[in-house]
Amino acid sequence: QVQLVESGGGLVQAGASLRLSCAASGRTRSTYPMGWFRQAPGKEREFVAAITWSGGSTSYADSVKGRFTISRDNAKNSVYLQMNSLKPGDTAVYYCAAGRDYSRRYYSGNYDYWGQGTQVTVSS
Numbered sequence: 001q002v003q004l005v006e007s008g009g010g011l012v013q014a015g016a017s018l019r020l021s022c023a024a025s026g027r028t029r030s031t032y033p034m035g036w037f038r039q040a041p042g043k044e045r046e047f048v049a050a051i052t053w054s055g056g057s058t059s060y061a062d063s064v065k066g067r068f069t070i071s072r073d074n075a076k077n078s079v080y081l082q083m084n085s086l087k088p089g090d091t092a093v094y095y096c097a098a099g100r101d102y103s104r105r106y107y108s109g110n111y112d113y114w115g116q117g118t119q120v121t122v123s124s
Contacts (some may be wrong), residue, residue: 002026002113004096009118012086016122020081020116022096033102034072034079035111037090038120048094049081050105059105063089086122093117 001070009022021035035050049070051061064083072079079096097111104110 001096002028002099003078004113004115006094006096006115006118009094009120011123012123013121014087016086016123017056017082017084018086019119020083020094020096020118020120022079022081024077024079024098029038030079032098033100033105034070035097035099035105036070036079036081036094037108037111038090038094038098039117040092043092045108047106047108050099050102052102057102083120086120088122088124090119091122093119 002024003026004024010060014115033052036048037045038047038048048061049068051070051072055072058120071081071110095117098113099111101110118120
């Protein structure tokens with residue numbers, strides 16, 4: 001089992017920045033591709049960003065491209081999501097997840113382990 005714990009969420013004004021962190025513990029291995037998803041009230045969970053185990057490749061949803069940056073530190077078993085120029089539309093619960101296959105990074109079913117989520121609220 002792998003446990004994932006997100007942190008760093010909060011209430012900010014539009015245009016501000018936040019950095020989310022996700023700490024992994026348990027039977028971790030650095031070869032997992034990692035992803036961030038989000039779910040707004042009344043909406044389905046959606047892909048935000050993903051990163052390969054080496055950090056050499058990253059992928060983003062069009063809605064966050066150019067504003068969000070995903071990174072990882074395998075020595076610390078951690079993955080991060082730097083969010084800049086936040087918009088009210090970014091308001092959601094953000095989840096990190098450990099996946100199996102980077103080629104299927106957009107699909108939530110690819111991810112075996114999920115954190116409990118951290119709330120991000122952006123006011124206008």
